Amino acid sequence: MALRSKAYPDNVPGAFFVDTSCIDCGTCYTMAPDVFLDAGDHSSVHHQPSEIQRMRASMALLACPTGSIGSEDKASMAEALGAFPDPIEDEVHFCGFTAENSFGAWSYFIRREAGNVIMDSPRAAQPLMKRIAEQGGVKMMVLSHQDDVADHAAFRERFECERIMHSGDRYPGLERYIEGDDPVQLDPDLLFIPTPGHTAGSACLLYRETFLFTGDHLWWNPKREMLSASKNFNWQSWPQQLKSLEKLLDFEFRWVLPGHGASKRTDTPEEMRKELERGLEYLKKL
Numbered sequence: 056m057a058l059r060s061k062a063y064p065d066n067v068p069g070a071f072f073v074d075t076s077c078i079d080c081g082t083c084y085t086m087a088p089d090v091f092l093d094a095g096d097h098s099s100v101h102h103q104p105s106e107i108q109r110m111r112a113s114m115a116l117l118a119c120p121t122g123s124i125g126s127e128d129k130a131s132m133a134e135a136l137g138a139f140p141d142p143i144e145d146e147v148h149f150c151g152f153t154a155e156n157s158f159g160a161w162s163y164f165i166r167r168e169a170g171n172v173i174m175d176s177p178r179a180a181q182p183l184m185k186r187i188a189e190q191g192g193v194k195m196m197v198l199s200h201q202d203d204v205a206d207h208a209a210f211r212e213r214f215e216c217e218r219i220m221h222s223g224d225r226y227p228g229l230e231r232y233i234e235g236d237d238p239v240q241l242d243p244d245l246l247f248i249p250t251p252g253h254t255a256g257s258a259c260l261l262y263r264e265t266f267l268f269t270g271d272h273l274w275w276n277p278k279r280e281m282l283s284a285s286k287n288f289n290w291q292s293w294p295q296q297l298k299s300l301e302k303l304l305d306f307e308f309r310w311v312l313p314g315h316g317a318s319k320r321t322d323t324p325e326e327m328r329k330e331l332e333r334g335l336e337y338l339k340k341l
């Protein structure tokens with residue numbers, strides 16, 4: 056729970072604040088940029104929310120992995136508790152309730168007639184579990200790599216979902232492991248794409264040739280305004296990660312939905328391909 060006595064001095068005065076336990080995961084300023092900003096090695100409140108912005112700020116407070124956001128204004132809190140999974144487009148939702156042991160990585164909920172899917176694990180917060188149960192539970196949990204697994208065991212226990220990961224990370228105890236470098240069709244609308252490089256077992260999930268869930272492999276960098284990846288936060292091989300990024304040019308999608316960093320939407324797959332080519336050109340020079 057955030058403490059007013061430990062609030063950063065760069066928060067503007069008012070009900071909402073960020074305290075010194077912030078790990079700078081980026082969730083709050085990605086979710087509610089009108090209220091929170093990236094203040095260097097932490098986030099802070101740059102503008103107290105208006106009536107309209109208060110709901111989004113309250114949702115960011117709940118999504119924060121470390122409970123580093125506090126507020127004396129609880130007016131939207133009950134509504135915010137029931138607002139996750141938060142719709143992105145069509146059947147795809149953001150789970151909110153990020154976990155500290157996944158460094159605040161984002162996870163996603165796909166509501167499908169053929170069975171709901173979660174991409175990477177959120178925190179097993181009761182309000183989220185309850186809402187997911189109301190929406191039909193979870194058939195499958197796909198894990199992009201070993202770092203974004205959070206509370207996967209609690210979801211398995213509650214929903215008996217099949218947990219799927221690439222074998223390259225040697226992460227134990229799951230129901231299914233994908234081997235090799237070839238894409239694997241998990242269902243007609245779900246393609247598991249091995250993309251080693253960030254870790255040996257890193258993978259993306261493509262849904263309906265529209266939504267690409269990328270874990271820590273690829274994201275949108277709003278400061279550079281381009282698709283990006285991190286050479287510094289690379290745990291297997293940067294050349295291998297570049298090769299895996301190039302491999303994504305073979306697929307059609309118009310959303311990039313990452314674990315960390317911002318998401319990116321384009322109107323057409325062609326525009327996204329151009330963005331990926333532009334990002335790759337930059338990344339290859341690093």
Ligand code: SF4
Binds near residue numbers: 079080082084121159
């Ligand atoms: S969501 Fe929490 S940990 Fe992440 S940047 Fe905001 S205050 Fe910090």
